[in-house]
Amino acid sequence: MSRPRTWPRELTAVEEAIPSDRVERVLAGMGKEGRASRALARRGFAPPELPTGFTLALLQGQPRDRAPGEPGAVAGGVWVREQWTLHAPVPLGVPLTLSGASLRSYVRRGREYTVTRSETRDPSGRLLVSNLTTGLRRYRADPDRADAEEGVAESAVAVPEPDAKAAAANPSQPALRALRAGDRIVGEPVDMSLERLRLRDGPVPANPIHSDPEAARRAGLDVPIAGGAHVVSFLQETLLQAWGIESLFHGAHFDARWVAPVRAGAEIVPLAHVTEADAAQVELAFEVRCGGEAACLGRIAIPLAPA
Numbered sequence: 001m002s003r004p005r006t007w008p009r010e011l012t013a014v015e016e017a018i019p020s021d022r023v024e025r026v027l028a029g030m031g032k033e034g035r036a037s038r039a040l041a042r043r044g045f046a047p048p049e050l051p052t053g054f055t056l057a058l059l060q061g062q063p064r065d066r067a068p069g070e071p072g073a074v075a076g077g078v079w080v081r082e083q084w085t086l087h088a089p090v091p092l093g094v095p096l097t098l099s100g101a102s103l104r105s106y107v108r109r110g111r112e113y114t115v116t117r118s119e120t121r122d123p124s125g126r127l128l129v130s131n132l133t134t135g136l137r138r139y140r141a142d143p144d145r146a147d148a149e150e151g152v153a154e155s156a157v158a159v160p161e162p163d164a165k166a167a168a169a170n171p172s173q174p175a176l177r178a179l180r181a182g183d184r185i186v187g188e189p190v191d192m193s194l195e196r197l198r199l200r201d202g203p204v205p206a207n208p209i210h211s212d213p214e215a216a217r218r219a220g221l222d223v224p225i226a227g228g229a230h231v232v233s234f235l236q237e238t239l240l241q242a243w244g245i246e247s248l249f250h251g252a253h254f255d256a257r258w259v260a261p262v263r264a265g266a267e268i269v270p271l272a273h274v275t276e277a278d279a280a281q282v283e284l285a286f287e288v289r290c291g292g293e294a295a296c297l298g299r300i301a302i303p304l305a306p307a
Helices: 020-033 035-042 050-060 164-169 173-177 194-201 213-218 228-243
Strands: 014-016 078-086 096-108 111-121 127-136 148-151 184-186 190-192 252-258 266-277 281-290 293-303
Touching (some): 014 050, 020 035, 020 050, 020 194, 020 228, 050 096, 050 127, 050 228, 078 228, 164 293, 173 228, 184 228, 190 194, 190 228, 228 252, 228 281, 228 293, 266 293
Antiparallel strands (some): 014 096, 078 252, 096 111, 096 148, 111 127, 184 266, 190 266, 252 293, 266 281, 281 293
């Protein structure tokens, strides 16, 4: 008999430093396009892709005695939405504490989704990253599953917000203040080859649907698909190159939705445009296009310090 689910389910805190081989894989997966990410790593800070995966790291660190489907259990799957705030640059080589809770689960069109909150702090307790992650537990849909939901009501889930108090530490204030509504930023086209996906995943991938054709087929995919963090990292990289390598790490809030898979061998192009710019905040809409269609889209809000 399976144990009843309880909501919200506080997760066991996890303490870990970002492994150096993980950073190397991220940089390898960025390829020549990852100039800002490499500069951050040389300064001892995590590349922009890594904080989007902190919820996954928390879930992977949970005890393995949970029943399948129980909140916090790790089943593999695909992130479909990430809402996160970068309060400060994330240091490499120091123990980070990840904590959080599984908040809700719901079924839509035969697919089950889970929503998890996580926070990442440095050894002094300083908040570095706040995440709210929506994950698809399994890519293959079950046509016999009816729509359902349980746990915390969607309207009651607290969403990370821009951190205005962190803005004063942002060294890119001049570049950000120069932005105006309507400004556009277009990134370099990126070939998401299977080799690039394999370099990022390494020899023992956490979720092999991103680099192993056979694992992808078992999951219901025709070919491997790029991980959500991998896709959005090129959008972040484009902005860091335009405004400075710390421009997104002092209170910036992101809301990203992955609306279509990026298959191995496809080309992506990151795009963004400024929708609002005033004395307090810059807001952008962005998308990562693949084959002429949006694969990932969302918004960014970057707070500004008082002039």
